[in-house]
Amino acid sequence: xxxxxxxxxxxxxxxxxxxxxxxxxxxxxxxxxxxxxxxxxxxxxxxxxxxxxxxxxxxxxxxxxxxxxxxxxxxxxxxxxxxxxxxxxxxxxxxxxxxxxxxxxxxxxxxxxxxxxxxxxxxxxxxxxxxxxxxxxxxxxxxxxxxxxxxxxxxxxxxxxxxxxxxxxxxxxxxxxxxxxxxxxxxxxxxxxxxxxxxxxxxxxxxxxxxxxxxxxxxxxxxxxxxxxxxxxxxxxxxxxxxxxxxxxxxxxxxxxxxxxxxxxxxxxxxxxxxxxxxxxxxxxxx
Amino acid sequence: xxxxxxxxxxxxxxxxxxxxxxxxxxxxxxxxxxxxxxxxxxxxxxxxxxxxxxxxxxxxxxxxxxxxxxxxxxxxxxxxxxxxxxxxxxxxxxxxxxxxxxxxxxxxxxxxxxxxxxxxxxxxxxxxxxxxxxxxxxxxxxxxxxxxxxxxxxxxxxxxxxxxx
Numbered sequence: 001x002x003x004x005x006x007x008x009x010x011x012x013x014x015x016x017x018x019x020x021x022x023x024x025x026x027x028x029x030x031x032x033x034x035x036x037x038x039x040x041x042x043x044x045x046x047x048x049x050x051x052x053x054x055x056x057x058x059x060x061x062x063x064x065x066x067x068x069x070x071x072x073x074x075x076x077x078x079x080x081x082x083x084x085x086x087x088x089x090x091x092x093x094x095x096x097x098x099x100x101x102x103x104x105x106x107x108x109x110x111x112x113x114x115x116x117x118x119x120x121x122x123x124x125x126x127x128x129x130x131x132x133x134x135x136x137x138x139x140x141x142x143x144x145x146x147x148x149x150x151x152x153x154x155x156x157x158x159x160x161x162x163x164x165x166x167x168x169x170x171x172x173x174x175x176x177x178x179x180x181x182x183x184x185x186x187x188x189x190x191x192x193x194x195x196x197x198x199x200x201x202x203x204x205x206x207x208x209x210x211x212x213x214x215x216x217x218x219x220x221x222x223x224x225x226x227x228x229x230x231x232x233x234x235x236x237x238x239x240x241x242x243x244x245x246x247x248x249x250x251x252x253x254x255x256x257x258x259x260x261x262x263x264x265x266x267x268x269x270x271x272x273x274x275x276x277x278x279x280x281x282x283x284x285x286x287x
Numbered sequence: 288x289x290x291x292x293x294x295x296x297x298x299x300x301x302x303x304x305x306x307x308x309x310x311x312x313x314x315x316x317x318x319x320x321x322x323x324x325x326x327x328x329x330x331x332x333x334x335x336x337x338x339x340x341x342x343x344x345x346x347x348x349x350x351x352x353x354x355x356x357x358x359x360x361x362x363x364x365x366x367x368x369x370x371x372x373x374x375x376x377x378x379x380x381x382x383x384x385x386x387x388x389x390x391x392x393x394x395x396x397x398x399x400x401x402x403x404x405x406x407x408x409x410x411x412x413x414x415x416x417x418x419x420x421x422x423x424x425x426x427x428x429x430x431x432x433x434x435x436x437x438x439x440x441x442x443x444x445x446x447x448x449x450x451x452x
Contacts, residue, residue, distance in 0.1 A: 101353035106376055113335060125375070148352035152434035159335045191338040269333030273321075274333055280325040285320040 090135040092157045095126065097165060098143025104151070114257045114266055115153040117178065117186040135250070139173075141165070154221075154257050157212075163219055164235050168242035172255050176221040177213050179203035182264050189265065193274040198282075201262045201270040212214035222261060342374055360451030365410075367401035370452040378446040378452065383434075391438040395447075398431040406433050412446050413439050 013225050051057050065072045089126050103109040108123040117136055119224055120126045128134050136156030143167045152172045166173040177195035178186065182202045185192045205222075213220035236243035248253050261268060268274070275283035306415050345357060358372050373379050379396040398405055413422040413435060423436040435443070 059437070097412070098353060102355050105345070105348065105351045105353045105355045107343050118336050124337070124338060143353070145351050146354065148350075192339060193336075232372075263333060265336060267329050275323075276337075279326070279330060281324045281329060281333075282321050283324055285322045 035050050052173070069149065087133070089133065090137055091133050092138035094126065094136055094140045095120070095137050095155075096140045097162065098155075099142060099155050100139070100151075101147050101149060104149045111149050112254065114254060115151055116259075116266070117154075117156075117183065118189050118265070121136035121270045123190075128183060128187045130180045130187060134178070134183070136176075136178060136183060146205040150251070150255075152257060154259070158219070160217070160235070161239075161247060164239040164241075167232055167243065168239070168254075170239045170246065170249060172246070175256065176219050176259070177205035177209055178264075187263060190276070193276050195271065196275075199264055199268060199270050202264050204261065217271050221258070342376070345376055350447060356448060358452060364451075366404060366440040366450070369399040370395065370398040370405070370447055371399060372452075373397070376394055378444045378447050380440050380447065382438055382440045393437065393439045393443060394434040395433040395435070395443060396431065398433060402428055402431060402433065407442055409435065409446070412442065413437070416442055 013042075026033045038048050039131060047057070050059055055268065062068070065074050067073070100109070103120075103123055103125065104111045108125060110118055113119070114286060117128060120137060120186055121128055126137070128136065138157035139153070139162045140157055141161045145160060147165050148169060150170045154174045154176050156175060156177065158173055158175055163173050181200065181201065183198070189198065195206075197258075210222070212218055214222045216223040216231045219228060219231075246252060257266060262270060264270065267281075271284055277284065345432065355377075357376070360369070370379065381394045381396065383392040383394055384390070390433070393410065395405075399437065406424055410422055410424050414420065416439065417437075425434040426432075427434070
């Protein structure tokens with residue numbers, strides 16, 4: 001027994017010096033891997049797994065969808081273009097009113113300033129991809145009853161209930177169109193300023209969007225302001241709330257701040273060049 | 288000629304442009320005169336467009352209409368455990384879905400202290416919601432995570448918030 005104990009101790013001693021069994025020093029089980037070489041000799045070069053007769057033996061892999069002479073499934077029915085032009089349609093990623101209220105409660109958004117795409121993207125929690133046909137945000141009505149903030153917000157799409165919920169709290173909502181290039185700038189303004197290119201002009205909406213953005217019911221930015229103020233009263237009566245008077249509000253200036261139809265940023269004109277390093281603005285000389 | 292016409296039709300000249308079609312640099316006189324404004328009054332609008340470099344600390348408010356609330360409990364409370372908030376000041380309760388939503392796991396992360404006591408508490412809460420039916424849980428003591436079978440994210444998040452976490 002002595003020699004057995006001696007050898008087991010010896011084995012344990014050896015084992016202690018060896019590395020642990022782990023994924024890095026394992027090898028596959030013998031014969032668990034298929035050989036990727038194809039035999040060519042008398043016994044290896046038989047059928048190579050391709051079978052004995054016909055199409056299979058010749059390894060004739062038919063094209064996808066081909067049904068050996070039948071009318072293929074993909075051609076059997078007439079074409080119905082449900083999704084015609086889907087890759088060209090404008091998308092508006094949703095933000096719910098609850099999400100917006102959380103952003104305001106956790107101070108990710110400053111509600112004492114006008115809110116636009118740049119504010120939402122700068123919160124770090126929302127992002128916009130203009131290259132993937134995203135044309136801005138739509139405000140959806142989830143958590144509408146818990147929305148209590150007084151804001152001046154500019155989104156790209158909003159339903160009637162959402163407009164009512166914002167205006168009930170004494171806020172202002174506006175829907176506005178931005179062309180893809182402007183959206184690209186608004187999604188990350190700091191990066192744009194670092195490029196050293198003057199702020200471009202914002203384009204007007206395309207023909208199929210013009211109707212939406214000139215309608216006072218949608219609070220479109222191209223709508224007649226008088227019609228909008230009239231429609232605010234109509235909506236207040238429809239939803240049964242007293243419309244707070246913006247004229248008497250302490251934040252009158254913030255609530256009425258609006259961009260020009262050609263303007264990208266609040267307070268900054270197109271054509272200006274922002275220098276973040278020297279903290280200067282290059283403007284056109286007025287004579 | 289036609290190419291120029293087509294380009295003028297496009298509302299987005301930047302999309303189809305390349306270095307070949309861009310205008311070469313003109314003599315300086317061809318450009319409009321500009322002035323560099325130091326300390327411009329509009330700089331406050333630029334500052335508003337710069338994102339904060341860190342996640343801001345939420346300022347205390349009288350009410351939180353969204354249902355979010357700041358953390359009230361300290362690390363050394365009587366229950367013996369602590370659930371830290373995430374960097375975005377949220378309660379770390381998540382839903383993991385596997386197999387196309389067929390398996391749903393509720394994950395509570397960032398647990399410090401007596402993780403087994405928290406697991407017992409959460410399990411009793413879930414079993415109460417399931418009318419006394421048993422609930423399978425798994426504890427990863429090392430990483431401070433508790434896995435609970437089923438979707439109880441809202442329930443457990445509200446429970447943790449009510450305890451001040």
